[in-house]
Amino acid sequence: MTAEKPNGSDPSMMDTELGRLVVEQQLATQEEVDQCLSLRAENGEDASQQTLADFLVQEGVVTKRQITRVAAKIDEARKGQQIPGYRIESKLGRGAMATVFKAHQLSLDRSVAIKVMPRRLSENAEYVERFYREGQAAAKLNHANIVQAFDVGEAGGYHYFVMEYVKGHTVHDEIAEGKTFSEVEALKIVIQIARALEHAHGLGLIHRDVKPKNIMITETRQAKLADMGLAREASDSVTAQAEAGRAFGTPYYISPEQIRGKVDIDFRADIYSLGATFYHMVTGRVPFEGDTPAAVMHMHLTEPLKPPDHLNTELSSGLGEVVETMMAKDRRRRYSSTSDLLLDLEAISRGETPLQARKQIDTELLSGLANQAEPSLPLDTEVLPTAVGTDLKVYVILLAAGLVACLMVILLLLANR
Numbered sequence: 001m002t003a004e005k006p007n008g009s010d011p012s013m014m015d016t017e018l019g020r021l022v023v024e025q026q027l028a029t030q031e032e033v034d035q036c037l038s039l040r041a042e043n044g045e046d047a048s049q050q051t052l053a054d055f056l057v058q059e060g061v062v063t064k065r066q067i068t069r070v071a072a073k074i075d076e077a078r079k080g081q082q083i084p085g086y087r088i089e090s091k092l093g094r095g096a097m098a099t100v101f102k103a104h105q106l107s108l109d110r111s112v113a114i115k116v117m118p119r120r121l122s123e124n125a126e127y128v129e130r131f132y133r134e135g136q137a138a139a140k141l142n143h144a145n146i147v148q149a150f151d152v153g154e155a156g157g158y159h160y161f162v163m164e165y166v167k168g169h170t171v172h173d174e175i176a177e178g179k180t181f182s183e184v185e186a187l188k189i190v191i192q193i194a195r196a197l198e199h200a201h202g203l204g205l206i207h208r209d210v211k212p213k214n215i216m217i218t219e220t221r222q223a224k225l226a227d228m229g230l231a232r233e234a235s236d237s238v239t240a241q242a243e244a245g246r247a248f249g250t251p252y253y254i255s256p257e258q259i260r261g262k263v264d265i266d267f268r269a270d271i272y273s274l275g276a277t278f279y280h281m282v283t284g285r286v287p288f289e290g291d292t293p294a295a296v297m298h299m300h301l302t303e304p305l306k307p308p309d310h311l312n313t314e315l316s317s318g319l320g321e322v323v324e325t326m327m328a329k330d331r332r333r334r335y336s337s338t339s340d341l342l343l344d345l346e347a348i349s350r351g352e353t354p355l356q357a358r359k360q361i362d363t364e365l366l367s368g369l370a371n372q373a374e375p376s377l378p379l380d381t382e383v384l385p386t387a388v389g390t391d392l393k394v395y396v397i398l399l400a401a402g403l404v405a406c407l408m409v410i411l412l413l414l415a416n417r
């Protein structure tokens with residue numbers, strides 16, 4: 001007896017999907033599914049002809065009718081996963097927004113990763129427009145530390161994003177296993193991602209979602225920034241709220257200006273998020289922990305950062321200075337370019353002083369002194385250039401002084417007559 005199978009599907013993928021669905025629909029418990037999977041494994045050779053569905057029916061866990069219904073559902077979902085020119089091979093992972101598959105690109109005979117967006121997004125015209133616009137911008141990037149974007153398109157009502165397939169895992173996976181990175185090890189990764197960002201920022205592209213889940217590590221420990229140029233569903237703060245609550249969710253790395261819903265997000269938001277990622281890697285803790293996503297976001301806005309080198313005393317004070325500069329709440333106090341950040345990252349990896357961070361601190365001290373006489377600016381208020389206004393004032397004063405001097409000379413001459 002063989003239960004109905006979706007056409008042309010990989011049996012192991014089908015089993016994973018079917019196992020998940022029967023548990024989700026409360027037709028079976030996870031233990032029952034696991035039991036049937038081990039039965040299938042025990043049967044060795046014979047098992048090749050029998051699927052999880054067959055064992056679930058054989059063991060009386062579900063009825064044949066129930067399994068047919070579940071299989072039909074999977075078949076329907078698979079229709080959205082048929083992309084002309086590609087053969088879907090396995091599922092790589094699933095994020096808050098989409099599912100990523102490993103696939104084979106038939107024309108070029110190479111492995112690729114395809115991110116399939118949920119159908120509801122295809123119905124959002126504004127999102128679709130951004131999806132193509134940002135995809136095109138990402139395709140112009142070419143950097144060893146960026147997951148290369150290959151293609152965007154639509155098939156069967158689903159939009160998809162085709163990219164370089166990276167054999168490896170994410171920084172999040174290593175953190176989730178309980179790893180705390182040494183300073184040297186973390187720097188090797190953070191420097192590569194800062195180089196990726198320098199390249200993207202140079203071409204005017206901002207990532208907006210730098211986090212451990214979006215940093216992939218290959219077998220040779222090459223770091224690659226994923227999801228560059230992938231349009232997000234909503235504003236950063238709305239997305240953060242929606243994704244929050246899950247362990248390692250977005251609000252742990254989001255910049256204060258994104259939380260505030262500012263529209264002119266620039267490279268400094270990515271520097272903040274990379275700083276938060278760096279912090280997590282070397283301390284084993286996210287910069288701000290709270291009971292609710294709103295609490296975490298509030299802390300990004302107001303709570304002073306505990307220096308990473310205080311949490312992990314093996315870290316250098318230089319690293320502490322760099323992370324604190326990257327994560328300054330007021331973006332004017334962060335690095336003024338990604339290249340400046342790289343100079344400091346490279347300096348501390350040589351055991352030298354982070355001069356760019358020091359420069360930033362000196363400027364801050366000076367502006368602090370200057371501001372003592374004046375009320376301080378509200379956080380993140382942009383400083384408008386004042387040079388023009390000041391120059392004008394000087395000219396007016398000089399002109400007035402000149403006129404007064406001329407007048408006095410004339411009066412003196414008249415008086416001497």
Ligand SMILES: Nc1ncnc2c1ncn2[C@@H]1O[C@H](COP(=O)(O)OP(=O)(O)OP(=O)(O)O)[C@@H](O)[C@H]1O
Nearest residue numbers: 092093094095096097098100113147164165166213
């Ligand atoms: N180019 C790729 N090559 C190989 N695996 C990938 C690739 N892109 C993503 N993945 C895998 O797919 C998983 C899901 O990725 P996705 O971007 O959808 O979500 P995420 O970044 O993990 O989380 P979130 O949706 O919360 O941002 C990743 O965690 C990673 O393991």
Ligand SMILES: [Mg+2]
Nearest residue numbers: 213214226227
């Ligand atoms: Mg991702």
